[in-house]
Amino acid sequence: MISREGRQGRFKRLRIGRRRGPMTTPAPREIGSAELPAREGATPGAFEEPRVVNPIVPPRSVAGRALLVLVAIMSFLACLSVASVSVVSDRARGWQRQIAAELTIQVSPVAMQDMQSALQRARNIAEATPGVRSAEILQPEQSSALLEPWLGRGFDPNELPIPRIISVRLDGDADLATLARLLREEVPGASLDDHGMWLKRLARMSQAVTFAGLGVVALVMAATALSVVFATRGAMAGNKEVIEVLHFVGAEDAYVAGEFQRHFLLLGLKGAGLGGIAAIALFALLSLIGGVQGPTPEEAQLRSLLGGLTVGPPAYIGSIVTVVAIAVTIAATARLTVRRTLAEIG
């Protein structure tokens, strides 16, 4: 039996929630221990069991493995797209740098003009221009080699009025307009090709690839968000009772949304992380085996053109950013969906 004093002491110790003034002591009344069973001498906190605080919304009820796999695939595709954009932009920039660092002066045969002296004059003008590192007159054999694919072997270049070429390399900003004017004035038949057309085309191609890649990433994000909308609605339907109880105990919509958002953020981080790791592993593998190797001239040319196709740090950083962006998108979508659905139900 618990004495009345003991019972009153228990009530006095009952410090639960908000008080609305002094706690009233219960009026004397015969209440046996049978009415309110309580353990004699039990002290709060005496049950030191290892407690794991269970999430209010059970994780298993939120989304299955299928959504995780879907998010992983989407993340993998988005990372690949980001890496493609990075690699192509990087290569395009490299090509642009290389092309922009080279110029060609073309000297066409003009009647009554000695070709050698015209070439010398053009070279001297080029070399005198600030920003020009070197100017090299291509020998007739080299010109013939360039024409070989069209004219075949064994022709005599001196018999044909073939323009001669001076290859100019730059090491800084050069005043190309002045150079072109001087060449026109001083050397009849000379013209300057600054490869502007190629530069423009490369820039355009690089932009197109970037836009296409970012478009793919945006589509992947949108598809993932839509999947999450369906998954969230499903999870809410499966947890109708939990939501009802949360509302009955005074939880606001933001709290309920937060409970679902937490699960979807975790799922997003897991799924997107898996996809990202798979993509990064693929990049590393490509970097290892994807480089063009070999001693033949074709392989050397490919190497020169593609630069070994290595995936640089921007692709890795872009992939990590993409993973985080996907996880955040998933969490935000889940939150918005819960809030909107609750408002609709309400």
Place this chain on the structure above:
Amino acid sequence: MDEQSPSPEDPLIRFENVGLRYGLGPEILRDVSFAIGPCSFQYVTGPSGAGKTSLLRLLFLSLRPTRGLVEIFGQDAATASRTNVQVLRRRIGIVFQDFRLLEHLTTYENVALPLRVLGQAESSYRNDVMELLEWVGLGDKMWVHPPVLSGGEKQRAAIARAVITRPEILLADEPTGNVDPPLARRLLRLFIELNRLGTSVVIATHDLALMDQYDARRLILNAGVMEVHDIA
């Protein structure tokens, strides 16, 4: 919040000529007028289908009246915003006939749920929840999940969850409907003790034997019309 601070004499809940109908159906409640004062104890009774559960739903703001005035803690229920409804609900505890315990949470976690929802840290309410569970006789069932609790234990866990935040009003829908008479008496004692500690208690029941054990004000519903029988 535009909630007023009522004086101790002001009723916590006031109904004036309240009518309720579902859709275009007949009126379930007609011209219901009553008030629930602080520290009061009352039964809502009447035959099945008389509108007891609908009345409790109005009291708990899960329904809005079709006509008339429902004032909860001085606030008109018809104009309360969604957020306000949740804030008002925190001052009301409710015990459902079917308990509504979450089966994936332990008894302790179920009882602590209202405090968790308020954003309190587990360490801040641990002792209070344990003490309350001891008080309702569930000290040795804290770490089990509801499926292994008996009907009476579930009912006590549901009551503990309803009172853990020390609400000003406790609503109980047929709290003795699923338990045997001795346990029904024990639960009634529990409600009486809570009332003595300052909580207004509203018990919806059609169990006449229960009402005979403790004389209190009766709000009798019959075909949607209410008669109020105060104790002499």
